[in-house]
Amino acid sequence: MKKTLKLSVLWLARALGLFGLSRRLTRSKLRILCYHGGNIGDERQFNPLLFCSAEHLDARVRWLKDKGFTVVPLDAAVDGLATPQARPALPVVLTFDDGWYSTYQALLPVLARHGVPSTLYLCTQYFERGNPIPPVVLNYILWKSGKSEIDLAGFGPGIDGHHVLADRPATRRLVEALVEQLDAIADPAANRALVERFAAAVGVSAAELDLGSRRFDYMTPDELARIPGLGCAIELHGHVHLYPVGVPQRLKDDLAACAAVIRGQGLPEPRHYCYPSGDYDHNAHAALQEIGVKSATTCLPGLIDTATGRDVSYLPRFLDGERIHALEFEAEMSGFSDFLKRLAGRG
Missing domain, CATH: 3.20.20.370 (Glycoside hydrolase/deacetylase)
Known part of the structure; x- marks a missing residue:
């Protein structure tokens, strides 16, 4: 309205x-x-x-x-x-x-x-x-799943367990824990494999995720x-x-x-x-x-009309x-x- x-x-x-x-x-x-x-x-x-x-x-x-x-x-x-x-x-x-x-x-x-x-x-x-951007691809996966609740196992502390996605602070902590894992994996193939494993765990197929298109890279x-x-x-x-x-x-x-x-x-x-x-x-x-x-x-x-001094370091942008x-x-x-x-x- x-x-x-x-x-x-x-x-x-x-x-x-x-x-x-x-x-x-x-x-x-x-x-x-x-x-x-x-x-x-x-x-x-x-x-x-x-x-x-x-x-x-x-x-x-x-x-x-x-x-x-x-x-x-x-x-x-x-x-x-x-x-x-x-x-x-x-x-x-x-x-x-x-x-x-x-x-x-x-x-x-x-x-x-x-x-x-x-x-x-x-x-x-x-x-x-050179890997998919972790917070973006992970939040996309949760959105794509369409689920309000998920159960995870085999990912480690802070990740495994039951998650209510409507609980935004808890979901944010889940994503942060997954990001930490992904940031620690330098090998591109292993990094993408973990992303696809998480996607599969919440019901999003590798084809739906489509990492090959590089849309999250x-x-x-x-x-x-x-x-x-x-x-x-x-x-x-x-x-x-x-x-x-x-x-x-x-x-x-x-x-x-x-x-x-x-x-x-x-x-x-x-x-x-x-x-x-x-x-x-x-x-x-x-x-x-x-x-x-x-x-x-x-x-x-x-x-922006004029900008001098400190203003130049804080320019507005739409x-x-x-x-x-x-x-x-x-x-x-x-x-x-x-x-x-x-x-x-x-x-």
Whole structure:
């Protein structure tokens, strides 16, 4: 009901020309968009903010072009943060998080066809391991099973026993215990065998899981090396996918490890960072400045007029995906949603 009411209000606002007015009033403000992986099977039904179809992204880019937006590279956009008057009309940056194979296989070709640039924030630990991403594939398996309760045996302490999946804290602990096991298995074949054994234990066949499609994998080094040719720059998402709240030295060490892997692939020195899961604290700016990181993006939506000093380390970004209705996307990109938030005192 709440969603329906929201969409009705947005439809009326668009019909009254308020979206167009908002675009004109915010034409110099920068927007940053965030996507993750593409869709190969039914991943977008499992997590519609983590995975989206090529058709979804294509429709978004076509709308942006039709409304006069200019897609700009992240580095150029950051260099112009202090001078909005020098920006092109309706500037927008397209970014991807993580490093999914499906980003390479399904989404980046869409942007290449449209001739627009993008940025990939790469999480390097999972990239180096080359296995299915444990928390994602495990939660997918539980979703795919369709079960409310499961019984496990032969997996070890913290895993074996009866589990009520509606008990979210307990289910989270189950997944964490399985992730710990998978992270300890370096051999790809053995790692995938454990994933398939867990899937079979809850009633999901190997064919349904379809690990061979690589829909839960990151890119290989050869694939990563090709994406600059698709107009995509490689930047920092951390070596581990976890922000070390309150420990700035760990942040610096983590980003040094991430940058070393990226350089080791023969790619340019990364200078921009995306907070994993959008987590950050007040220590981030000083730490990023010390190691020469030019900008950092959050997962909080908003438009950027000017950004100097600390603001550059906490840039807003809109997380788009299959769960976002076209009207919600248009309201955000037009600046109408930002107007409503400011009207409500939440800008």
